[in-house]
Every structure is written in structure tokens, then in C-alpha cells.
Amino acid sequence: MPRLRLQVRGVVQGVGFRPFVYRLAHRFSLTGWVRNRPEGVEIEIQGETGRISAFRAALENERPAAAHLISIETELLSDGQERSFSILDSALGSEVRPSVPPDLAVCLECEREIADPGDRRYRYPFTNCTHCGPRYSLIAGLPYDRSRTGMAGFPLCEKCRREYEDPLNRRFHAEPVACPECGPHLRLVIDGRVGSEGDTALREAAHLLDHGRILALQGLGGFQLLVDATSEAAVQRLRQRKHREEKPFAVMFRDLGEIRSVCEISPKEAELLTSPAAPILLLQRKAGELVPSVAPENPRLGVLLPYTPLHRLLLDQVQHPLVCTSGNISEEPMAITETEALEQLGSIADAFLVHDRPILRPVDDSVVRMDSDGPTLFRRARGYAPLAHPVKWEGPPILALGSHQKSTVTLVKEGEAVVSQHLGDLQSLAGVRLLERTVEDLLAFLGATPGLLACDAHPDYASTRLAERLAARFDLPLLRVQHHHAHVGAVMAEHGLEGPVLGLAWDGSGWGSDGTVWGGEALVVEGSQFQRLGHLRTFALPGGDRAVKDPRRCAAGLLWEVQGSLDGISDCLELQERYLVERALERGLQAPRTSSIGRLFDAVSALLGLRLEAGFEGQAAMALEFQAQESCDLGAYPFELKDGVADFSPMLEALLQDRRRGLPVGDMARRYHQGLAELVVAWARMAGHSQVVLCGGCFQNRLLTSLCRQRLETEGFQVVRATKFPSNDGGISLGQAWVALVSAKLKSLGNY
Numbered sequence: 177m178p179r180l181r182l183q184v185r186g187v188v189q190g191v192g193f194r195p196f197v198y199r200l201a202h203r204f205s206l207t208g209w210v211r212n213r214p215e216g217v218e219i220e221i222q223g224e225t226g227r228i229s230a231f232r233a234a235l236e237n238e239r240p241a242a243a244h245l246i247s248i249e250t251e252l253l254s255d256g257q258e259r260s261f262s263i264l265d266s267a268l269g270s271e272v273r274p275s276v277p278p279d280l281a282v283c284l285e286c287e288r289e290i291a292d293p294g295d296r297r298y299r300y301p302f303t304n305c306t307h308c309g310p311r312y313s314l315i316a317g318l319p320y321d322r323s324r325t326g327m328a329g330f331p332l333c334e335k336c337r338r339e340y341e342d343p344l345n346r347r348f349h350a351e352p353v354a355c356p357e358c359g360p361h362l363r364l365v366i367d368g369r370v371g372s373e374g375d376t377a378l379r380e381a382a383h384l385l386d387h388g389r390i391l392a393l394q395g396l397g398g399f400q401l402l403v404d405a406t407s408e409a410a411v412q413r414l415r416q417r418k419h420r421e422e423k424p425f426a427v428m429f430r431d432l433g434e435i436r437s438v439c440e441i442s443p444k445e446a447e448l449l450t451s452p453a454a455p456i457l458l459l460q461r462k463a464g465e466l467v468p469s470v471a472p473e474n475p476r477l478g479v480l481l482p483y484t485p486l487h488r489l490l491l492d493q494v495q496h497p498l499v500c501t502s503g504n505i506s507e508e509p510m511a512i513t514e515t516e517a518l519e520q521l522g523s524i525a526d527a528f529l530v531h532d533r534p535i536l537r538p539v540d541d542s543v544v545r546m547d548s549d550g551p552t553l554f555r556r557a558r559g560y561a562p563l564a565h566p567v568k569w570e571g572p573p574i575l576a577l578g579s580h581q582k583s584t585v586t587l588v589k590e591g592e593a594v595v596s597q598h599l600g601d602l603q604s605l606a607g608v609r610l611l612e613r614t615v616e617d618l619l620a621f622l623g624a625t626p627g628l629l630a631c632d633a634h635p636d637y638a639s640t641r642l643a644e645r646l647a648a649r650f651d652l653p654l655l656r657v658q659h660h661h662a663h664v665g666a667v668m669a670e671h672g673l674e675g676p677v678l679g680l681a682w683d684g685s686g687w688g689s690d691g692t693v694w695g696g697e698a699l700v701v702e703g704s705q706f707q708r709l710g711h712l713r714t715f716a717l718p719g720g721d722r723a724v725k726d727p728r729r730c731a732a733g734l735l736w737e738v739q740g741s742l743d744g745i746s747d748c749l750e751l752q753e754r755y756l757v758e759r760a761l762e763r764g765l766q767a768p769r770t771s772s773i774g775r776l777f778d779a780v781s782a783l784l785g786l787r788l789e790a791g792f793e794g795q796a797a798m799a800l801e802f803q804a805q806e807s808c809d810l811g812a813y814p815f816e817l818k819d820g821v822a823d824f825s826p827m828l829e830a831l832l833q834d835r836r837r838g839l840p841v842g843d844m845a846r847r848y849h850q851g852l853a854e855l856v857v858a859w860a861r862m863a864g865h866s867q868v869v870l871c872g873g874c875f876q877n878r879l880l881t882s883l884c885r886q887r888l889e890t891e892g893f894q895v896v897r898a899t900k901f902p903s904n905d906g907g908i909s910l911g912q913a914w915v916a917l918v919s920a921k922l923k924s925l926g927n928y
């Protein structure tokens with residue numbers, strides 16, 4: 177009888193892969209064994225040839241949804257002695273390469289159990305199995321077993337133990353397994369006192385939601401704030417209390433059918449929503465289905481499905497969609513303990529639905545949009561982090577500290593890059609503490625001691641200062657990577673490129689090598705070096721940081737640059753304000769110069785009367801995109817390229833003329849987008865490299881990206897962009913790590 181050895185690599189531990197193999201072997205009457213190895217799972221099977229091929233096919237086709245296979249190597253062996261198939265103890269390697277699975281959305285089988293009155297887990301909100309449940313948010317350390325998870329304090333009852341030890345059971349070695357007898361329980365806290373417990377607590381919480389109350393829910397990776405999405409008054413109250421005037425909220429629906437009644441949804445989008453990652457997905461809205469304040473003036477809606485049994489039970493109970501937003505105040509990290517939640521959310525929530533299963537680290541909901549050329553990640557956290565990304569690297573571990581907003585940390589270790597979950601902004605002390613904790617956490621988790629550090633070139637970022645402290649403490653070299661270089665590097669890391677490429681890195685701002693604020697960059701990147709081929713012509717931002725929240729100031733800076741006056745701005749800037757802005761521009765005081773295309777978007781948005789003030793970052797640019805996508809091709813506004821510098825004055829002149837002629841705003845917005853696409857082509861021709869990287873927050877704009885792609889591909893260029901990591905500053909740490917890696921590689925080859 178033939179015998180085969182299979183070496184399976186990928187995310188195959190902690191996702192029910194060995195029991196799956198065991199069941200397959202039984203189905204096809206094969207003998208042999210399966211065991212975990214440091215690099216994956218090893219299988220030996222023996223039996224009739226036809227059965228072996230059937231097993232081999234089923235291994236890939238029927239694998240657990242959360243398993244990610246990278247490769248399967250096979251080898252023919254001589255006969256073995258076993259009479260049956262068994263699961264062996266893990267093979268001990270010299271060094272185990274740990275693999276940490278992300279948190280997994282509740283599976284269909286567990287959902288069936290909690291809905292079945294005859295099942296012992298009926299209505300139990302902490303039901304899980306090897307295919308689903310908490311992982312990264314619950315694991316304290318590796319190797320992954322129950323004693324090193326938040327479930328350490330819950331000894332298994334007899335029934336759960338039997339399931340846990342039975343290789344044919346889908347709870348075989350499901351570390352967080354629990355039942356009503358031995359697992360965690362719910363409590364409803366109102367006014368600091370425990371009201372009810374268990375299922376009663378859940379029913380009462382649902383009742384409060386039905387009456388328009390705001391509920392703080394201890395979810396999977398942190399607290400969330402929930403409110404009835406069909407009640408305008410309730411949503412308004414949440415906005416007031418959270419001081420979040422306009423930024424869109426995500427909505428959790430009971431099922432795909434409910435989502436379909438509100439949004440357009442493609443099969444691919446449906447597949448992603450129901451996958452183990454179960455992110456918040458941005459969909460195109462249908463007209464007039466939800467209350468306006470859920471996502472004001474936004475044609476898209478962030479939707480998600482219940483991804484834990486707790487959410488499932490709650491949604492089934494309330495019978496209406498729920499606004500579902502992170503439980504934090506302003507830009508601070510999410511609360512993960514009951515104490516934190518009561519302290520931070522006490523003035524927002526009317527009640528707290530909490531439990532005693534600890535959350536070990538904050539893991540926020542991920543935010544994704546499906547575009548025709550792949551996914552666009554806005555926030556990478558639950559369901560994605562900390563999935564490792566393969567990179568070619570054998571040297572000492574590299575730690576990169578990331579940016580200042582949408583912060584992440586990246587650790588590169590032996591052939592893989594691990595990017596942390598989204599940590600948020602570092603403006604607050606709590607944000608900086610979370611960054612420090614995540615660095616320690618990641619190093620301990622992966623058993624790594626860094627040999628090289630990387631950070632942003634900005635001297636005042638909290639991440640830069642932490643990098644400096646770490647470099648001093650451990651006596652390590654520190655590489656400062658220019659912000660936009662890192663943006664390009666992130667995409668090169670994702671696609672394994674070393675260049676030369678032309679990278680268009682467009683965003684709000686980043687510290688430039690010449691001390692000015694960059695943000696509309698055309699960089700040629702090769703190896704660990706970059707050359708600034710070109711950039712947007714600079715203009716002054718009166719009031720500096722104030723301009724970020726005030727697109728009118730961006731418009732003023734732009735007009736001043738071109739015509740030396742504020743003519744044409746009258747309808748959007750009040751008289752007194754105008755006087756102050758004019759003085760600032762005249763004297764050049766408190767008016768830093770920038771080449772930022774993010775700010776150019778703000779300026780154009782204000783000039784077209786779309787957004788005079790921005791309630792949140794990117795709002796003005798989004799308004800411009802939404803207007804433009806309603807319009808069709810009317811020809812591009814011209815930018816003039818002189819020695820690589822893109823002059824916006826012809827664009828501005830044409831736009832002001834169109835405005836005087838009373839052209840519809842959508843048409844002008846469209847012409848502006850097309851102008852940028854032509855500019856990209858002009859830079860690509862100038863650089864003459866076949867690969868063009870589109871990166872930075874501006875390329876989260878779907879219309880801009882697709883127009884650039886169309887034009888570049890027509891001209892014979894290959895477009896590369898981020899699809900696994902965010903294009904915004906969430907990807908910066910990966911880009912820094914990539915630049916450090918390439919530079920260290922070249923150094924060791926003596927080329928640096």
C-alpha cells in the first residue's frame with residue numbers, strides 16, 4: 177500500500193486543522209498520523225491510491241475556513257506499521273515558530289447550537305469551537321493552550337473535557353471552550369450596580385436598546401457602544417454624548433437579507449461579510465432606508481454581521497439593526513476592562529453588559545471595502561491581525577514603530593512580518609501607553625529580541641521618541657525612514673518588490689527630508705533608497721494644523737499662491753477670519769508650506785462649496801469623491817509639470833472659470849480627479865519604470881485609484897497597490913520595517 181508524507185505550511189494551528197485531518201483519514205479509511213510541527217502540520221497517510229488522492233483533494237477543498245494554506249509538500253514513503261490513524265503529540269523542534277491565529281467569527285455549527293432549545297449551549301453567549309471564537313484577544317502567551325489564555329481561571333467541566341479530548345469532536349483542543357456550567361457569564365450594570373445576570377441580563381439589555389437607550393457591550397476585543405439604528409433620536413443622543421457629530425457609524429444587521437434591503441451587495445462582498453474575519457464592510461447604500469444621522473451625507477454604509485454568539489443573541493432579541501461603534505472617547509484607545517469602561521463611557525452609556533471572560537488586548541473591528549481590483553483595508557484589526565506576511569529575511573529581528581495616527585507596530589522575524597492590530601492615534605497618553613504595551617507584547621509573544629529598529633523621520637512623533645528610548649536602552653541601531661518612502665515601502669513589502677518603482681505617495685502630511693511638510697510625492701524607490709522625482713507645487717497653510725480641520729484655510733493658501741490675493745474665496749470665508757488669514761499669508765508667519773495632495777483635496781472641496789469645515793479627517797476629500805462619482809468624463813483639468821514639480825495654477829484657473837460659468841459641482845469634482853490621473857501618467861512617463869505604486873491615504877479614494885489605474889494601464893504601466901494592509905498610516909510600520917530589512921540585507925552584502 178502506498179504511503180505519503182505531507183508537510184502543510186500556513187496558519188494551520190489553533191484553527192481545528194488536526195481534528196479535520198483525523199476525520200478525513202477516517203472517512204477515507206486511511207492509516208497513519210498527524211502532528212503539529214514548528215513550521216506547520218505534518219501528516220503521514222497510507223491506503224489505496226484512489227483514497228489517498230481523494231484525501232489529498234479534500235485536504236485543500238474542505239479545509240477549516242480559518243486555515244490559510246501556503247504550501248503542501250508531498251513525499252512518497254515505504255510502508256508503515258499502524259493499524260489506525262492517530263493524532264500524535266507535537267514534534268519538538270529546536271525552536272518553535274509560533275503562529276498566532278486572529279479572532280474568528282462564530283461558525284454556523286455554534287450558531288445552530290445556541291438556537292437549539294435541546295442543546296446544552298442553548299442561548300449561551302460564550303459558545304465556541306476549533307473553527308471559531310476568540311484567539312488573539314484572549315491569548316496571553318505561546319505555545320497556545322488554555323493555561324495561557326484568558327480562560328485559565330475557568331476549569332473545564334466533565335462534559336466540556338470529554339469534547340476537548342475527543343479527536344472526532346469539533347471542540348478537540350478548542351482552548352477557549354466553555355459551557356453554561358463551567359464558563360463565563362453576563363452581568364448587566366446600571367448606575368454602577370449589578371442589576372441582573374445571565375440570560376436575564378441579555379434580555380434586559382435588549383429591552384433597553386428597544387427603548388432607545390445606549391448600551392456599552394463588552395465584546396470580543398473591547399467595549400462597543402450600541403444603539404437602535406432605526407431611531408433618529410437614539411442615534412442623535414449617541415452622537416451628542418460621544419462628541420462625534422458627523423463621522424459615519426457602522427451598523428450591525430441580523431443577516432445578509434437585512435443588509436440587502438439597505439445596501440447593494442455583490443457575491444464577493446457577501447462572502448467577506450460571512451467569512452471568519454467578518455469585518456465592517458463599506459457598501460453602497462440604497463436610497464432612504466436608515467435614519468439620516470447614522471452616516472450623514474454619505475452614499476456608503478459600514479455594515480457588519482454578528483460575529484460572536486453574544487452579538488447574535490442580542491440582534492435576534494432586538495429585531496432591528498444596531499449602530500455599533502468602538503467604546504472609546506475621542507481618539508483614545510478602546511476600553512477593554514469593566515473599570516476602564518465605567519470610567520470612560522460612564523457619561524455616554526445608559527447600561528453596561530459585561531462578563532468575566534477577560535480581554536487581554538484591544539482588538540477593534542476591521543474596516544474594509546471591496547473594489548474591482550481587490551480589497552481596500554481602512555483599519556486592520558480583528559480577523560486579520562496578527563496574521564503573518566511572508567518576507568525573505570534570515571537576519572536578526574527588526575522592530576518598526578510606525579506613524580503617529582492609525583498607529584501600528586511591525587516585527588519582522590525569520591521569514592515573516594507580523595503587523596500589530598490598529599492601535600489608533602498617539603495624541604493621548606493612553607494611546608502612547610498602548611503603543612508601549614503592544615511593543616512589549618509583540619516581542620514577548622513571538623519570543624524576539626530586536627537587532628534593528630526603524631521609525632519615522634518626524635522628531636516629535638511619540639513613536640519616534642519611543643524608538644529612541646528603545647535604541648538607547650538596548651544599544652541598537654535606529655533607522656529613520658522618511659514617511660512617504662515608508663508608504664511606498666509598505667506596498668513593496670506586500671508584493672515583495674525591491675524596485676526600481678515609481679511610488680506615488682499622497683496623503684495629508686508627513687515630515688519631508690527638507691524639513692517641509694510633504695504629501696504629494698513622486699518617489700523613485702530602489703533597494704533601501706529613494707529619490708524625489710517630483711512633488712506637488714507647495715502652498716502655504718495659514719494657521720498650520722488649524723487648516724487640517726478647516727478646508728477654507730487650504731483654499732486660501734492655494735489662491736494666495738497662484739494669484740497673491742484671496743479673490744474668489746469670498747463666499748466661504750467670513751470677513752474677520754479672512755483678515756487674519758490674509759495677514760498670516762502676507763507675513764508668511766504660522767503658515768507652513770506643504771506639497772500635500774490631501775490638503776489640495778480639502779482646498780478644492782471648499783472652493784466648490786462642499787465642505788467649509790471638516791468634522792473629521794478626510795471628510796472634505798470624501799465629499800469631493802462622492803460628487804465626482806456621479807458625473808462622467810468631461811476632460812481633465814490641466815496640471816503643468818515643470819522639472820517634476822506639478823503646478824496646480826492651470827487647474828485652479830480652469831476650475832474657477834467653470835465655477836463662474838455655473839458648471840455642476842459634480843462635473844468640476846470629476847474634472848479635478850481626472851486631472852490628477854493625468855498627472856500620475858505624466859510622472860510615470862518621466863520616471864520610465866514599468867511598476868507604479870499608488871499609496872497613502874488619498875488612494876483610499878476609489879474613483880481616484882480606478883482613474884489612475886485605467887490611465888496607467890492604457891499607457892502600458894503596471895499598477896501596484898495595498899490590498900492586505902491599509903494604504904493609510906496603518907501601513908507605515910510595515911514600510912519602515914521593509915526599508916530597514918532591505919538596507920540591512922544590502923549592508924551585509926557590502927553594497928550599502
Ligand SMILES: [Zn+2]
Nearest residue numbers: 283286305308
Ligand atoms: Zn464554532
Ligand SMILES: [Zn+2]
Nearest residue numbers: 333336355358
Ligand atoms: Zn463546560
Ligand SMILES: [Zn+2]
Nearest residue numbers: 683685686905
Ligand atoms: Zn501618511
